[in-house]
Amino acid sequence: MSPEGGYHKKILHxxxxxxxxHVETVSDEFALKYIGGRGWGARLVWEHMKxxxxxxxxxxxxxxxxxxxxxxxxxxxxxxSFCSISPATGIYGDSNxxxxxxxxxRMAGFDAAIIKGKAPELSYLWIDDDDVQIKSAVKYMxxxxxxxxxxxxxxxxxxxxxxxxxxxxxxxxxxxxxITADWGRNAGRTGMGAVLGSKNLKAIAIRGxxxxxxxxxxxxxxxxxxxxxxxxxxxxxxxxxxxxxxxxIDYANASGIIPTHNFMDAHFDKAEEINGxxxxxxxKIGDSACYSCPMACSNVNLVKDGKYAGTVIEGPEYETxxxxxxxxxxxxxxxxxxxxxxxxxxxVDTISSGSLISVMIEAYEKGMVSLEDLDGVALKWGDxxxxxxxxxKIALREGVGDTLADGVYGVIxxxxxxxxxxxxxxxxxxxxxxxxxxxxxxxxxxxxxxxxHHARAWPIAKELEMGGNWSLEEKADLVIYHQxxxxxxxxxxxxxxxxxxxxxxxxxxxxxxxxxxGIEFTLDELLKRSxxxxxxxxxxxxxxxxxxxxxxxxxxxxxxxxxxxxxxxKALNREExxxxxxxxxxxxxWDNDGIPTNxxxxxxxxxxxxxxxxxxxxxx
Amino acid sequence: xxxxxxxxxxxxxxxxxxxxVCAISHTGVxxxxxxxxxxxxxxxxxxxxxxxxxxxxxxxxxxxxxxTDAIVKNDGVVTILEDRCVSCHACVNACPIGAIFVxxxxxxxxxxxxxxxxxxxxxxxxxxxxxYVPEHTQGQAHxxxxxxxxxxxxxxxxxxxxxxxxxxxxxIETGGTRGDSE
Numbered sequence: 001m002s003p004e005g006g007y008h009k010k011i012l013h014x015x016x017x018x019x020x021x022h023v024e025t026v027s028d029e030f031a032l033k034y035i036g037g038r039g040w041g042a043r044l045v046w047e048h049m050k051x052x053x054x055x056x057x058x059x060x061x062x063x064x065x066x067x068x069x070x071x072x073x074x075x076x077x078x079x080x081s082f083c084s085i086s087p088a089t090g091i092y093g094d095s096n097x098x099x100x101x102x103x104x105x106r107m108a109g110f111d112a113a114i115i116k117g118k119a120p121e122l123s124y125l126w127i128d129d130d131d132v133q134i135k136s137a138v139k140y141m142x143x144x145x146x147x148x149x150x151x152x153x154x155x156x157x158x159x160x161x162x163x164x165x166x167x168x169x170x171x172x173x174x175x176x177x178x179i180t181a182d183w184g185r186n187a188g189r190t191g192m193g194a195v196l197g198s199k200n201l202k203a204i205a206i207r208g209x210x211x212x213x214x215x216x217x218x219x220x221x222x223x224x225x226x227x228x229x230x231x232x233x234x235x236x237x238x239x240x241x242x243x244x245x246x247x248x249i250d251y252a253n254a255s256g257i258i259p260t261h262n263f264m265d266a267h268f269d270k271a272e273e274i275n276g277x278x279x280x281x282x283x284k285i286g287d288s289a290c291y292s293c294p295m296a297c298s299n300v301n302l303v304k305d306g307k308y309a310g311t312v313i314e315g316p317e318y319e320t321x322x323x324x325x326x327x328x329x330x331x332x333x334x335x336x337x338x339x340x341x342x343x344x345x346x347x348v349d350t351i352s353s354g355s356l357i358s359v360m361i362e363a364y365e366k367g368m369v370s371l372e373d374l375d376g377v378a379l380k381w382g383d384x385x386x387x388x389x390x391x392x393k394i395a396l397r398e399g400v401g402d403t404l405a406d407g408v409y410g411v412i413x414x415x416x417x418x419x420x421x422x423x424x425x426x427x428x429x430x431x432x433x434x435x436x437x438x439x440x441x442x443x444x445x446x447x448x449x450x451x452x453h454h455a456r457a458w459p460i461a462k463e464l465e466m467g468g469n470w471s472l473e474e475k476a477d478l479v480i481y482h483q484x485x486x487x488x489x490x491x492x493x494x495x496x497x498x499x500x501x502x503x504x505x506x507x508x509x510x511x512x513x514x515x516x517x518g519i520e521f522t523l524d525e526l527l528k529r530s531x532x533x534x535x536x537x538x539x540x541x542x543x544x545x546x547x548x549x550x551x552x553x554x555x556x557x558x559x560x561x562x563x564x565x566x567x568x569x570k571a572l573n574r575e576e577x578x579x580x581x582x583x584x585x586x587x588x589x590w591d592n593d594g595i596p597t598n599x600x601x602x603x604x605x606x607x608x609x610x611x612x613x614x615x616x617x618x619x620x
Numbered sequence: 621x622x623x624x625x626x627x628x629x630x631x632x633x634x635x636x637x638x639x640x641v642c643a644i645s646h647t648g649v650x651x652x653x654x655x656x657x658x659x660x661x662x663x664x665x666x667x668x669x670x671x672x673x674x675x676x677x678x679x680x681x682x683x684x685x686x687x688t689d690a691i692v693k694n695d696g697v698v699t700i701l702e703d704r705c706v707s708c709h710a711c712v713n714a715c716p717i718g719a720i721f722v723x724x725x726x727x728x729x730x731x732x733x734x735x736x737x738x739x740x741x742x743x744x745x746x747x748x749x750x751x752y753v754p755e756h757t758q759g760q761a762h763x764x765x766x767x768x769x770x771x772x773x774x775x776x777x778x779x780x781x782x783x784x785x786x787x788x789x790x791x792i793e794t795g796g797t798r799g800d801s802e
Binding site for chain 2: 071072073100107146149150159160183208209210211212214217220221228232241285286287288289290291292293294295296298300309310312314
């Protein structure tokens with residue numbers, strides 16, 4: 001099968017050490033088997049990695065991969081994945097951002113880029129269609145992400161150039177550093193910004209002018225026209241444009257799953273002061289959409305008065321508002337916007353930094369760290385000045401910030417007593433959905449290939465809806481279903497929100513992909529490929545030493561019952577969790593240690609992975 | 621009754637659906653850089669997203685600038701005649717709003733032709749930021765915006781790097797029409 005569209009079948013290779021670039025033509029088989037986006041990314045990481053890889057060493061690669069649907073005329077076609085070995089977790093990591101950046105890479109004629117090595121000085125990559133250059137970025141050293149993007153466009157002399165960049169945090173290899181594009185769109189999780197920083201790569205600027213290959217454009221247009229119409233007719237469509245993900249604050253608080261005071265509680269009594277209505281009425285000055293997206297879920301906000309007046313930022317969305325709101329005890333939306341702005345400008349993930357800052361507040365409150373540990377600054381819930389200061393210290397690795405910048409494992413190494421306070425899986429701080437009332441969410445976090453991240457599986461809404469009376473088998477299946485369908489969106493290079501939020505039929509994506517490639521695909525076939533990628537990232541992690549003991553939710557979900565709200569008194573049962581984990585492994589086709597069986601790998605067409613897994617089973 | 625395209629930048633989210641549908645219907649390829657309309661996004665302060673589309677001027681500067689008389693106006697639509705055009709791009713430079721475009725793959729400059737009276741951009745804009753309205757209502761958006769600005773305009777003072785600055789903006793949600801930013 002040879003796709004007549006969807007792909008340029010070209011990967012740009014950049015070796016920063018050698019200061020060389022070349023273009024690889026990929027086979028049809030590779031293109032279709034791993035689809036694209038994080039599917040390609042995972043496969044390329046598997047092929048290029050060494051078992052003793054140092055995530056911040058020159059050997060580690062980072063793959064930039066939009067998908068075969070990125071840039072095409074269909075709803076929300078603007079996602080790009082960054083895949084690598086994560087410096088935060090030491091295992092496979094990826095993160096994606098929306099907007100225009102990945103589309104521009106595709107328009108320059110590349111489906112993906114692989115970056116390896118380390119530049120001798122701070123550099124940026126300039127991709128002007130086929131012309132690729134590595135240029136000095138010394139003048140942008142320590143410059144914020146938003147400012148760098150601005151300055152680079154001005155220096156290149158083209159306002160339409162698309163830029164992805166790291167801030168000072170990435171340069172300082174802060175393990176929660178993100179990659180930022182389109183002035184504040186972030187690939188936030190797993191420290192992808194630190195990987196770029198370790199390579200001395202400040203930014204990537206792209207100008208692409210080429211047509212995107214589509215096998216059957218009239219069909220694609222016809223399906224898309226219908227798809228856009230359907231989305232616009234949804235009764236929540238307009239509300240989505242107005243509040244986007246900020247509407248989740250009310251939902252999460254009412255459902256008793258909003259992280260509060262470092263996940264000690266799951267209900268915030270001041271949630272109404274930081275919700276979507278507050279934003280819409282007092283702060284919102286505009287909408288912002290990813291490429292070809294009618295939902296425009298991003299909100300541009302302005303702080304009009306007070307000490308943060310003049311702060312303009314695209315954001316927050318739910319996660320940021322919760323992590324820098326309820327989770328650190330802030331009920332002032334001005335301060336949330338400021339924290340969002342600082343994180344974007346310094347290039348720090350809001351979920352991870354919000355989480356570790358809340359850990360320090362709780363630790364200090366409980367007398368588990370001293371004032372000296374905090375550089376003499378007392379911490380308390382809702383103290384926005386101290387919190388802003390901590391964001392800066394993390395990014396610049398100052399004082400206590402230097403420890404926080406080393407992520408979960410860095411904090412535990414210095415203060416082992418704080419381990420029970422940190423909500424994380426495999427070193428990645430938990431997203432802003434509490435898991436104590438939803439075993440599916442806990443299982444999703446525990447078995448996620450990158451750590452405790454909600455985008456891999458978000459079964460919590462369904463579990464809340466279903467109530468208590470359904471079997472662990474069904475629950476495990478729901479998690480596996482999420483872990484199969486959600487990554488597919490990342491592989492295709494599109495956003496999952498039209499599906500999850502506006503009930504858009506996932507079968508349509510098979511139609512889009514068929515029209516793009518000219519080959520008939522069913523959703524089922526695509527999901528099988530997605531499943532294979534999940535097994536592949538599992539295999540990467542097992543190669544890197546992961547085992548069953550790492551598949552556990554944050555300790556807090558077992559030990560500390562929720563204090564207030566609709567689920568007060570509830571916590572997760574440890575034995576029940578072990579039971580569902582057994583069931584999950586079984587249904588995934590993994591052995592009892594969580595290693596994919598040979599049959600499973602064969603079914604997935606991952607024959608070359610079997611040898612590694614055999615070695616692991618033999619205890620080598 | 622003659623109709624014209626008008627844009628309300630405050631509504632624009634910068635999604636570029638207009639560019640895509642325009643390019644697909646005019647050139648048959650998936651390439652927003654071959655569209656007859658462009659969305660310009662500027663940042664940071666305040667955020668501006670502005671669709672640029674040909675105004676089909678009554679006295680087109682592009683026509684005046686054309687050395688080979690390749691630009692004509694028929695039925696309210698300014699058109700570039702392919703056989704007369706020498707691709708000197710004088711029209712591109714003469715257009716006061718930058719609504720004539722060039723692309724390496726396309727020999728002659730290109731611009732909006734109003735899709736024969738059913739502009740695809742206006743039809744597909746998910747935010748209703750591009751409207752196809754009777755000519756006599758042109759300026760109404762500005763007038764409304766001016767009135768709203770008078771009624772709702774607020775000023776904020778803030779400090780940037782120690783320098784006192786002022787920011788003015790029109791209330792967008794209440795008006796939904798052209799406001800002003802500076």
